[in-house]
Amino acid sequence: MSSLEGKVIIITGASAGIGESIAVLLARYKPKLVLAARGTTGLEFTRKQCQDAGLAANSILTLQCDVSKDDNLENLVQTTIQTFGSIYGLVNNAGYGVAGNIEQTNMKDYDGIMRVNMRAPFYLSKLCIPHLKTSKGCVINVSSIVSKTGIADLAAYSLSKAALDHFTHLLAAETGPSGVRVNSVNPGYIRTLAFQKAGLSEKQIVGIEAGPLDRVGETEDVAKLVKFLLSDESSYITGETICVDGGRANPVFS
Numbered sequence: 001m002s003s004l005e006g007k008v009i010i011i012t013g014a015s016a017g018i019g020e021s022i023a024v025l026l027a028r029y030k031p032k033l034v035l036a037a038r039g040t041t042g043l044e045f046t047r048k049q050c051q052d053a054g055l056a057a058n059s060i061l062t063l064q065c066d067v068s069k070d071d072n073l074e075n076l077v078q079t080t081i082q083t084f085g086s087i088y089g090l091v092n093n094a095g096y097g098v099a100g101n102i103e104q105t106n107m108k109d110y111d112g113i114m115r116v117n118m119r120a121p122f123y124l125s126k127l128c129i130p131h132l133k134t135s136k137g138c139v140i141n142v143s144s145i146v147s148k149t150g151i152a153d154l155a156a157y158s159l160s161k162a163a164l165d166h167f168t169h170l171l172a173a174e175t176g177p178s179g180v181r182v183n184s185v186n187p188g189y190i191r192t193l194a195f196q197k198a199g200l201s202e203k204q205i206v207g208i209e210a211g212p213l214d215r216v217g218e219t220e221d222v223a224k225l226v227k228f229l230l231s232d233e234s235s236y237i238t239g240e241t242i243c244v245d246g247g248r249a250n251p252v253f254s
């Protein structure tokens with residue numbers, strides 16, 4: 001039996017990309033999944049894939065949730081408790097960036113990025129902490145290697161992910177004595193629509209300097225690490241920010 005069987009796990013940004021992949025991989029281990037995102041079409045597609053992977057329909061809750069809105073986050077936690085009665089895992093995955101260095105970044109974009117990438121994980125984690133303490137659960141923050149390396153032309157995004165890593169450290173220290181583990185996964189270049197949204201072509205994606213392993217990452221590469229960090233197999237790991245990047249952030253490589 002999997003250590004995740006029957007455990008209630010919330011995933012934000014579950015309608016696409018890495019969040020979708022995390023949901024579909026976890027579905028194999030029979031948890032109860034709460035899939036949150038802004039768009040219902042993508043959410044329903046993720047739900048279908050989870051069911052195809054063997055998860056019962058009544059073990060999946062899909063919820064429309066814009067993580068930039070406090071009342072949406074409050075509703076997410078309340079509805080999860082009303083439906084499933086507990087929370088074991090929170091995967092703070094929703095996030096985005098806008099190209100621009102410090103001079104080019106307008107403050108509306110700055111505020112939007114900070115709100116989704118940092119404020120939302122902070123508030124949602126805060127709302128979940130009482131339930132996570134009861135379940136001895138876990139928080140996983142989906143950060144990025146740019147938290148460590150920075151990208152000058154993704155200034156606000158880089159800052160938001162650096163702050164998110166420090167949030168992982170702080171929350172792990174605060175909640176560890178209550179049996180709650182908090183870790184961050186820091187992807188490198190992962191093939192998702194995020195590239196297209198940032199205006200990159202398939203040719204450019206393949207051409208990206210991929211790191212010592214010389215390939216762009218796939219969403220499943222990240223999902224496998226998230227599954228490990230949620231499971232009992234990682235029960236002595238907390239406060240870590242772990243790169244899944246084919247070695248891209250290795251200072252020897254760069």
Ligand SMILES: NC(=O)c1ccc[n+]([C@@H]2O[C@H](COP(=O)([O-])OP(=O)(O)OC[C@H]3O[C@@H](n4cnc5c(N)ncnc54)[C@H](O)[C@@H]3O)[C@@H](O)[C@H]2O)c1
Pocket residue numbers: 012013014015016017018019036037038039065066067068093094095096097116142143144145186187188189190191192193194195197
């Ligand atoms: N793709 C990469 O190369 C890469 C690298 C490092 C980190 N990441 C991080 O991985 C996470 C997932 O990104 P992805 O590559 O799957 O991108 P994606 O654009 O495919 O998916 C992002 C998800 O977040 C959701 N989202 C964005 N704003 C939201 C909001 N306000 N409320 C609710 N949901 C919202 C989107 O709807 C989507 O479901 C992000 O935090 C991103 O920063 C991605």
